[in-house]
Amino acid sequence: MKLKKLLSQKKSEIIQKWIDGILGTYPADTYQIFKKSGDQFANPVGTTLSREIAELTSIILEEEIDYNSVKKHLDTVIRIRAIQAFSPSQAIGFILLLKEIIKNILKAQDINLDELLLLYSQIDKLCLIGFDIYTECREKLFDIRVSEIKNKSFGALKRAGLVSEVLEDV
Amino acid sequence: MAKPKEVLSNLNYTPPETAWMDTPVNIRKGMYCYAANPKSLEALDLPFPRSWNPMDEDWKLPANWKEIIHKGFKERLDKFRSIKVFMDICVRCGACADKCHFFLGTGDPKNMPVLRAELLRSIYRNDFTLAGKMLKKIAGAREMTVGVLKEWWYYLFQCTECRRCSLFCPYGIDTAEITIMGRELLNLLGLNIDWIATPASNCFRIGNHLGIQPHAYKDMIDFFLDDIEEITGIKPEVDFNRKGAEVLFITPSGDVFADPGTYTCMGYIILFHYLKKLGLDITWSTYASEGGNFGFFTSHEMMKRLNSKMYAEAKRLKVKWILGGECGHMWRVISQYMDTMNGPADFLETPVSPITRTRFENAKSTKMVHIAEFTADLIRNGKLKLDPSRNDHLKVTFHDSCNVSRGMGMFDEPRYVLKSVCNNFYEMPANTIREQTFCCGSGSGLNAGENMDQRMAGGLPRANAVKHVHDKHGVNLLATICAIDRAALPPLMDYWVPGVGVSGLHELVANALVLPGEIKRTMDLRKEPLPGVEEEEGDDAE
């Protein structure tokens, strides 16, 4: 695919713009801090998002997209955004930013419409995968909440026969 | 047709660019705990008990609420010099801004310690400084309003009072102290959360957070004894409320009633059994059946009240000193506040280990020794026969709990014990452990279920470091010496680093401890088969 070859030459620019876009979804002061520090333990969200976006970009610009890897990296990003102050669409909307970045990077004469539409539909697919991941994360939170009550608080009492079986359904 | 950019802007990528004072609080589900049950407030004689909902417009505040806050603020400025200083000296250098786990996890600027403090400081300036009174907003001052009050409530219950920020402040400003004071003010208006008020009330009325009666406490321990017999072939004896014992043992009730703390509780029992022949004379109490102190998260008075119970029991039983289990805030209260609040405990004696004769001079005023220190001393003196290979199926890392590490400076004792009882120990990165440890995200009473988003966000930096050692070394167990951690970390691991379990220290000690006369151990305290045992049995069968 000619288009992907062309974009690969501008990969670092794409990565930078995409990282900027995703970090730009945080308030201005936060953006500054998340962008600044490169220590992965002192700045876990900023560094993780940056690293994963770079990985995702590389995978997407491959001729054949490995959707298993895509899923893994998207999971890392969305798992974080799923518990932050974002609506579901905001949590995964960063994926669609890539379309705009790509369009702005290409000069008019470079655009082969078929190729561009194919790449756009690949990005759409990422978005759908992201939607699944977001839902899984939210479900996981509810499961954790239920099992916390069931196992942690009543598990021990039940093992000791101090509460009735009825509580099993809590 | 809409252009791509317009479609995207519907997704609201860019957050509003208003200054913090002009950005009203937005209370979000999953980020706050339910309001206190009025019955619990009544039981604790706290003012304005009522049902109210943080999501409602009307918080049913008393008519003179502003006056109450102003008066309460003034009283505390007079009483606590530290607060007055902390209100005045911040130069807003920003060194603390990115040090709070809640900020790092949520990305919400109002979770920067400096802004958390500014929430109160802006009112302080307005009400108590000349510049603030005159220059208002220019001097960083603002009027108290219901909106500000709500902001206080939302963000003061997004601080776990962990003190990490204070480590980085050139002036030593401790935002935890500011939160503690702010929460006291909120309590003047009946604005506590239930996860704090109800455990505190249970503890006050019945003796422990869950409100478990003495007979159930004993039943639970009896049940552990049966389990221990099944695992080791030995049934220890535990006695309760025995007058004249040399030592009183107090631990958080979470160890007795909540997994996986229960395994640590079995660990204590096994250790005490082992030490009995060596001269340990210890009793448990069904009245002081709680080490934790949720009063600490309510007010100084409440903390004092709950702490005094432990000492009253020690006096009643006429013991010589107190041994304390693996707890977080119990130890912060003992180490930072007890001595000036209820101490010195002159009716007790300076603790001396009956086995090693080590005199715990560090505890000569509070008369209370931490079990990690006690056990480290035993190991150091060669008093325990240990087989660490029984923990070989575990690759262990250690989470420093804020209260015991930053709160009281205990770093090495638990590590020394861990390394003596486990062969595979790996540290997390240096800027996430010891005094720089990241909070579990659920401390200071925020370990509820309804605020799960908040807990996962607050625990993100901690989990991120665990994930690192999990990926790099295959770490599968996170050990810790705090009951809140034992309750809070399993869900955190479940969300961020599946495959990592959580345990206390003495669970691992008891796994390794070789008891005289024990049967061949085939399972650990969780009744999971020990490594190698299954294969051996398989071989026999062939």
Ligand code: SF4
């Ligand atoms: S580090 Fe200290 S002086 Fe600097 S902004 Fe934070 S609290 Fe203020």
Ligand code: SF4
């Ligand atoms: S005490 Fe801990 S939770 Fe509170 S502001 Fe400081 S770092 Fe954050």
